[in-house]
Structure formats: structure tokens, C-alpha cells
Amino acid sequence: MINFGIIGFGLHAVKRLMPGFVLARNCRVSALSRRNLVRAQESARQFDVPLAFDSAEELCRSPQVDAVLVATPNACHLQDVLIATACRKPVLCEKPMAINADQCRQMVEAARNAKVLLGIAQVFRFEDSTTWFREQVAAGNIGKPVFARSEFSFPAAREHARTWIHDPVVAGGGPVADVGVHCIDALRFILQDEVLRVSAREIAGNAGEVEAGAALVLEFSRGTLATVMVSFRAEYRTPLELVGETGVLRAENALTVDRPVQLKLCRGGAVVETGTVSNQLAYARQVDAFAAAVESKAEFPIPGEEGWRNQEILDAAYRSIKTGQAEEVSGVD
Numbered sequence: 001m002i003n004f005g006i007i008g009f010g011l012h013a014v015k016r017l018m019p020g021f022v023l024a025r026n027c028r029v030s031a032l033s034r035r036n037l038v039r040a041q042e043s044a045r046q047f048d049v050p051l052a053f054d055s056a057e058e059l060c061r062s063p064q065v066d067a068v069l070v071a072t073p074n075a076c077h078l079q080d081v082l083i084a085t086a087c088r089k090p091v092l093c094e095k096p097m098a099i100n101a102d103q104c105r106q107m108v109e110a111a112r113n114a115k116v117l118l119g120i121a122q123v124f125r126f127e128d129s130t131t132w133f134r135e136q137v138a139a140g141n142i143g144k145p146v147f148a149r150s151e152f153s154f155p156a157a158r159e160h161a162r163t164w165i166h167d168p169v170v171a172g173g174g175p176v177a178d179v180g181v182h183c184i185d186a187l188r189f190i191l192q193d194e195v196l197r198v199s200a201r202e203i204a205g206n207a208g209e210v211e212a213g214a215a216l217v218l219e220f221s222r223g224t225l226a227t228v229m230v231s232f233r234a235e236y237r238t239p240l241e242l243v244g245e246t247g248v249l250r251a252e253n254a255l256t257v258d259r260p261v262q263l264k265l266c267r268g269g270a271v272v273e274t275g276t277v278s279n280q281l282a283y284a285r286q287v288d289a290f291a292a293a294v295e296s297k298a299e300f301p302i303p304g305e306e307g308w309r310n311q312e313i314l315d316a317a318y319r320s321i322k323t324g325q326a327e328e329v330s331g332v333d
Contacts, residue, residue, distance in 0.1 A: 002291035003030035005065035005089075007056045007080050008072030009043050010034075011162055012094065016123075016257075017071060018047055020283025027067075027291035033059045056080050060087035067294050069121070069287070070094055073162075074177065075170045078103040081118065085110040090117035090294045092287070096181045097307030099172035101315050101330065104308035111304055119290050119300040120307030122185045126285040128277035129254045129261040133190045133242060141265060142244025145191060148226035149241045150183035152255065153213070153234035165232075166209045174210030175230035176200070176317055181310050182255060183228040184218065186240065188309075193220045195313050197328050200320040203231065216317050219326075247272075257282050308332045 004021070006013050009032040021029050031051035034040035044052035053059045060068055060083050068084040070077055070093040077098050084091035091111070097120050098104045111118035124130050137145060153175070156165060164170040165178055188194065195218045203213035213231035220226065240254035248266040253259070257279040265273035293300035309332050316327040 002027040002294050003064055003066045004028065004069050004287065005031035005033070005051075005059045005062065005067070006069045006071055007033050007059060007084075008070065008076065009040065010071065013071050014043075016283055017069065017287075020287055023281060023284035024288050024291075025284070026288045026295075030064050031059050031062055056083050057087070060084050060089050065089065067092065067290065073164045073170045074172045075099055078106060081107045082110050085114040085116050085118070088114055088116055090119075090290070092119045092121055092290045093304075093307065094121045095185070095307065095310070096172065096177045096314060097304070097311050101308060101311045104304070104311045105333075108304040108308055117290075117293055117300060118304035119293070120302045120304060120310075121286060122182070122189075122302050122306070122310070123257075123282050123286050124182055124186050124255050125189050125302060126282040126289065127255065127257070127279040129240075129251060129263065129279055130186050130190060132263055132275065132277060133240065133249055133251075133254070134192070136249050136265065137190055137242065137244075138192070142242060142247035142249055144222075144245045145224045145242050146245060147241075147243040148187055148191065148224055149229075149239070150187055150226070150254075151229045151237060151239050152179035152183050153229075153231035154179070154236040155234070156232035166205070168208075168210050171210055173314065173318060174205060174212065174214075175232050176202075176211060176214045176216070177314055178230075180214065180216065180228055180230045180317070181314060183230065184216075184313050185306075185310050186255060187218065187226050187228070190242070191220060191222075191224055191226075193222050193224065194309070195219065195329050196221050197326045198313060198316040198320055199326040200317040202321045203233070205232075211321070214317070214321065218313070255279075305332055
């Protein structure tokens with residue numbers, strides 16, 4: 001049983017992480033930290049977590065913590081991961097991995113030097129829906145993928161619980177970084193291919209704030225063209241579609257973990273296969289997979305280098321928004 005310490009016990013920890021740990025088989029939460037000790041202690045009592053801290057370093061140094069899960073705002077990821085690696089603790093970092101690719105490089109190098117595991121919490125790789133898409137493509141059931149489309153939007157007004165997501169200094173970007181990274185990673189995972197260049201346009205946010213929405217075109221190395229559309233101003237939706245030379249894969253809410261996902265395989269304009277899956281176990285599978293890697297029972301499928309690759313694509317998208325041109329995606333060492 002691997003004991004996790006969660007750094008940054010906010011909305012995401014309450015809404016997503018803790019329900020996942022309840023369903024996990026090989027790990028549990030033994031400690032948490034918040035900036036305010038009183039609030040940390042309140043959260044610990046609420047979720048029956050033994051230890052509460054107001055310091056990331058104290059949490060990481062605790063002998064009762066076997067692995068660290070970083071769930072702080074994006075601008076804090078670098079420092080929190082560096083603290084965990086300095087304490088020789090395996091660390092699972094929430095997405096997006098950082099503010100920019102150079103920070104990702106620093107994290108990866110720190111983990112390599114400390115010889116500790118660094119993973120990135122791209123949870124949708126643990127969903128049954130994305131696995132179905134990946135298996136269908138790999139089996140050749142739609143032929144060569146020609147087009148792909150992934151969208152992610154949700155309403156995030158100023159009163160949203162994560163108020164920091166509107167601050168470019170803390171968040172590093174708006175929906176492109178926050179949920180666009182999910183779309184990008186899901187497409188990379190499903191296509192088993194890499195993005196060479198990105199073109200992007202934004203819907204401007206309020207003055208001094210991040211973008212309110214954006215559309216991206218991703219050019220994959222094997223010729224697939226993909227669009228990613230994201231927004232903080234539209235209703236919650238996560239449609240995913242892949243169009244191949246001989247068929248189409250489609251799901252209206254492919255990435256959701258909140259309700260069953262209906263999957264469709266179409267050919268010749270008709271639905272030829274359907275299925276329904278649940279992604280309820282995605283968060284539990286993610287932490288169990290990391291726990292197994294900590295115990296050296298298996299490799300964690302999303303190492304720091306994968307988060308770094310995603311960040312290079314995000315950086316290229318933001319460059320494209322500024323230049324108005326397609327931007328090349330830098331490689332990862």
C-alpha cells in the first residue's frame with residue numbers, strides 16, 4: 001500500500017482526486033498540504049487524512065509519505081516538483097506540467113539526477129473511452145486517420161472556484177493550457193503519433209486575463225490534421241471524432257468521467273457498431289498505476305517527458321496566437 005501526500009488540496013483534490021483514491025486498490029492518502037494550516041487540518045479531518053501541513057517541504061520529508069501528488073496552481077508546479085525530487089520522493093504532477101517547456105526540462109532533469117520517478121497526471125489515458133478509440137485506430141477499423149477533432153469547454157466565470165485560472169501569471173494560459181492539454185494528449189495517445197507544427201487563433205479574454213477560447217490545428221507526422229477547440233465560455237462538452245479513409249469514430253462526451261460515454265463506429269454514413277463505457281475508474285487507475293511504478297511492478301505510462309512534449313505543443317500554440325503563423329514544435333531530449 002503506497003501512501004500519497006497531496007500538495008495543494010484544493011477543488012481538484014476534493015472533486016476528483018479523493019473520489020479516485022476511495023476506489024483505488026493499492027494506494028491511499030496519508031498527508032495533505034494547504035497554504036493555511038488551519039484549512040489543511042480542516043480538510044484532513046473532513047477526508048480522514050492522518051497528516052496536515054502548510055509546507056510542501058514538510059510533507060515531502062515525512063516518513064509517512066511514499067509518493068507525492070502535486071495539485072497546486074500551474075505556476076507552483078516547478079518548485080513543488082523540485083522540492084519532492086530533492087527529498088527523493090516519487091512525484092506525480094498534475095497537468096499542464098508547467099508554465100513553459102523550460103520548466104518541464106528542469107523538472108525532468110531534476111528527477112533524472114535524483115533517480116526518482118516523475119509522472120504526469122494525464123488522466124484521460126486511463127479512460128475506457130480513449131482506450132476504445134486507440135484500439136479501433138490501431139486495428140485499422142477506420143483505415144488511415146485523415147482528420148481528428150477534440151473539443152473541451154466549460155463555463156468558468158470570475159466566480160469559478162479556481163479563480164486563479166484567469167490569471168496568466170499563475171495559470172500560464174487559459175483553456176488552451178487548462179483543458180487543451182487534455183485534447184492534445186488524448187489525440188497523441190489515440191493516434192500514437194507526434195505533432196510537428198501548430199496553428200492557433202484565440203478568443204480574447206478580459207483585459208489582463210488569459211484567453212477565453214481558442215482553435216488549434218495540429219499537424220501530425222503521419223499526415224493526420226487535427227483540430228482542438230477549447231473555451232471557458234461555453235457549456236461543458238468534450239466531443240471527440242476521428243475520420244479515417246474507411247470509417248469514422250465518434251463520441252459526444254468522450255472525455256467525461258461523470259456519466260457513461262456512448263461510442264459509435266460509422267461507415268458509409270451509417271452506424272455499424274455502438275458501445276457504452278464508463279470512465280468512473282480513471283482517477284483510481286491513474287494513482288494505482290503510479291503506485292505500481294513506485295513499487296517497481298510496472299512502468300508508469302506517462303513519464304515527465306510526455307508532459308514536456310505536451311508543453312512544447314502548448315508553447316507552439318501560444319507562439320502561433322502571437323505571430324499568426326504556423327509554429328514548429330520543438331523536440332524533447
